[in-house]
Amino acid sequence: MRKEALAMHNLGTGTHIEAHFLNDLQLDPLQAWEWVQDGQAVIVDVRCPEERQWFSQVPGAVAIPLHCLKQLFGLDEGTSELSGDSLAPMERRALTARLLRHASAGDALLCFCARGDRSLEAAQLLRELGYERSYAISGGMHGWEQAGLPLLRPMDIC
Template identity: 30%
Template sequence: MNFLIENWFLVAAALLSGGMLLWPLLQAGGRGASVSSAEAVQLINREKGVLIDVSEPEEFAKGRPVGARNVPFGQLEGHKSLPSNKALPLVVVCPTGARASRAAGMLRKLGYEKAQVLAGGLKAWQEANLPVEKSA
């Protein structure tokens, strides 16, 4: 006990460093996990994952990952484009990933436990040279 009192700064440093190591895990738990473009493609191909684009219709028309379903962020609850099988992995995307992060949290609350965010959004998808389609 005397050691702890005399070396309180070492104890504080150890607690602080442990907290810093745990912080990303706690953050991910609140927002939901993110996946890279390559991991998203694997989920789609191997586990029948569904791409959900939470962009507004105008943004969706300008460009989206091929095969993505448009479910605007404000219309998530009960949208007809969401899969009825809530066990399927969902990869949620938007232009930057900010809206997708909030949407994934909402989808998990709606029962889609495997909802994940595409890290970097549509921009990361394009940088990985993955196919993008636009509406005419």
């Protein structure tokens, strides 16, 4: 994204959002939640299934682990370091459809992980693949929690 594009205005409120961008790839958690509430974005949880099972989740997030994103686009033919799983053809198609459904609707794709490293990698990967409205939520789940945004705790999910 070019620096000039950072000077855009939020369509919902007309407020200047340049201050919410930490760089051209990261988005502040509060701004991310505002975009989701306004129907402008979808959150993509790039954590592994084990992390989602044992730790808090963001309501409405689409779960597509980073290793699956890589496999979807043929960038990682190996197995996941954490789960040991590789994508079966049906899983690959289902994840691709899930991603494309949101991306083709014009939604921004807001990636998050535990602390922000994998989400930066995922957002960069998505941008390189043509999903220009892809961002990493700054600080990942840690930043989300610090901002006091809604969460589903593991005991709420069961």
